Amino acid sequence: MRSDAARNRGRILGAARELVAAAGVDATMEDIARRAGVAVGTLYRHFPAKEDLIAAVVEDSIEHIAGLSERALAAVDGGAGAGKQLGALFAAVVERHATDRALKAAAGMLENPPAADLASAPPGSATARAVTAITALLERARSVGAVRADLTLADLVMLLGAAPADEAPPEMRRRYVEIVLTGLSGGESS
Amino acid sequence: MRSDAARNRGRILGAARELVAAAGVDATMEDIARRAGVAVGTLYRHFPAKEDLIAAVVEDSIEHIAGLSERALAAVDGGAGAGKQLGALFAAVVERHATDRALKAAAGMLENPPAADLASAPPGSATARAVTAITALLERARSVGAVRADLTLADLVMLLGAAPADEAPPEMRRRYVEIVLTGLSGGESS
DNA sequence: CACGATAGTGAGCCATGGTTCATCTTGTCT
DNA sequence: AGACAAGATGAACCATGGCTCACTATCGTG
Numbered sequence: 001m002r003s004d005a006a007r008n009r010g011r012i013l014g015a016a017r018e019l020v021a022a023a024g025v026d027a028t029m030e031d032i033a034r035r036a037g038v039a040v041g042t043l044y045r046h047f048p049a050k051e052d053l054i055a056a057v058v059e060d061s062i063e064h065i066a067g068l069s070e071r072a073l074a075a076v077d078g079g080a081g082a083g084k085q086l087g088a089l090f091a092a093v094v095e096r097h098a099t100d101r102a103l104k105a106a107a108g109m110l111e112n113p114p115a116a117d118l119a120s121a122p123p124g125s126a127t128a129r130a131v132t133a134i135t136a137l138l139e140r141a142r143s144v145g146a147v148r149a150d151l152t153l154a155d156l157v158m159l160l161g162a163a164p165a166d167e168a169p170p171e172m173r174r175r176y177v178e179i180v181l182t183g184l185s186g187g188e189s190s
Numbered sequence: 191m192r193s194d195a196a197r198n199r200g201r202i203l204g205a206a207r208e209l210v211a212a213a214g215v216d217a218t219m220e221d222i223a224r225r226a227g228v229a230v231g232t233l234y235r236h237f238p239a240k241e242d243l244i245a246a247v248v249e250d251s252i253e254h255i256a257g258l259s260e261r262a263l264a265a266v267d268g269g270a271g272a273g274k275q276l277g278a279l280f281a282a283v284v285e286r287h288a289t290d291r292a293l294k295a296a297a298g299m300l301e302n303p304p305a306a307d308l309a310s311a312p313p314g315s316a317t318a319r320a321v322t323a324i325t326a327l328l329e330r331a332r333s334v335g336a337v338r339a340d341l342t343l344a345d346l347v348m349l350l351g352a353a354p355a356d357e358a359p360p361e362m363r364r365r366y367v368e369i370v371l372t373g374l375s376g377g378e379s380s
Numbered sequence: 381c382a383c384g385a386t387a388g389t390g391a392g393c394c395a396t397g398g399t400t401c402a403t404c405t406t407g408t409c410t
Numbered sequence: 411a412g413a414c415a416a417g418a419t420g421a422a423c424c425a426t427g428g429c430t431c432a433c434t435a436t437c438g439t440g
Contacts, residue, residue: 002387002437002438003437003438004387004437005437028426028427028428029428030428038388038389039388039390040389040390040428040429041387041388041389041390041430041431042388042389044428044430045386045387045388049428050427113358113359113362154362158354158362158365158366162354162366164348164352172344172348175348176349179345179370179373180370180373182372182373183368183369183371183372183373184369184373192406192416192417193407193408194407194416194417194418195407195416195417198417218396218397218398219398219399220396220398228418229418229419230398230399230419230420231399231417231419231420232417234398234399234400235416235417239398240397
């Protein structure tokens with residue numbers, strides 16, 4: 001690959017990250033091109049369609065989530081228990097979700113029910129890593145009784161997707177996390 | 191108003207109700223006109239802009255919510271307690287939310303934070319009626335200790351808006367309601 | 381340095397969807 | 411019935427936004 005091509009690819013991804021984080025899938029190719037300092041045609045040289053560019057950006061964002069998840073899992077024995085870590089991870093991901101609409105786009109790509117998609121993510125992909133780490137963390141938290149015994153990964157994904165986005169004031173998100181975490185730990189009534 | 195005009199107005203509203211319920215604000219004027227059996231121009235005779243037509247449809251949907259809320263409030267003494275009624279109302283509205291995207295459009299019309307908007311709804315409007323009934327129900331539930339003492343109307347609106355829509359399978363919504371209701375009744379930890 | 385493959389450009393194509401308006405139709409009143 | 415205003419029509423207008431492609435520019439190698 002030629003040097004200028006590599007440089008432009010980087011610029012495009014950088015611009016797309018910013019704009020997709022801000023506007024989600026509604027970010028326009030025109031805007032991304034302008035921000036990257038290239039013409040639209042160049043975007044299409046590197047990514048056959050808008051969808052592909054979005055997918056690349058989304059992969060990045062999921063990478064971040066995977067990192068958070070793996071760190072949370074690793075911290076279980078060193079620091080707080082599995083329940084605490086799972087809660088903190090949940091809060092962190094909700095916060096991220098609010099600042100990065102790429103994650104909303106990611107959620108939109110999942111078929112319903114999401115469980116199947118997540119299980120079949122390509123091994124080694126960011127999604128697969130996140131799924132592995134979160135599943136392990138969830139397992140531990142359940143076995144310790146820190147969360148309701150019937151809690152599944154699908155539940156967590158659903159609750160993450162439901163979280164208020166960044167239009168909402170921050171204290172609303174805190175409230176959401178607080179209420180949901182209470183519901184997660186608590187009784188198995190019905 | 192001429193008789194044919196009245197008839198067409200009705201048809202347009204009917205068609206809009208169906209299509210907006212199904213597709214939300216993305217329903218097109220063209221589609222609504224076709225379904226109503228009139229030309230697009232006729233829509234614009236009755237509603238200056240798409241926004242106005244949507245608003246009319248949304249008012250209808252909120253009317254339904256207001257009815258549910260008032261019935262729930264009235265049923266408190268007759269049947270179950272305030273906590274039970276509030277929970278059942280929450281579940282019912284989530285279910286409605288899932289079948290009727292007009293409500294999503296309604297949520298989109300609220301500025302943030304929604305509390306201010308809701309308080310300043312025109313007296314007598316469907317929104318005002320719903321707010322009054324739900325506030326009263328909430329008050330009672332709180333005083334009985336059926337829900338956490340710091341629960342506000344804004345919390346409920348937020349949790350309703352966050353509920354999974356109809357793309358999601360029904361059991362996912364049930365799960366959401368179950369978890370959130372647990373979180374609503376439970377402890378005031380943190 | 382010259383040349384060809386690789387890359388970049390951006391005007392323009394196409395589709396969608398809200399909105400308008402000149403024109404025709406129809407209800408209603410005398 | 412005649413006449414006029416109220417109503418309806420739908421082709422056309424405009425803006426947006428994804429995408430293409432004939433053309434130009436640039437990198438890197440012999």
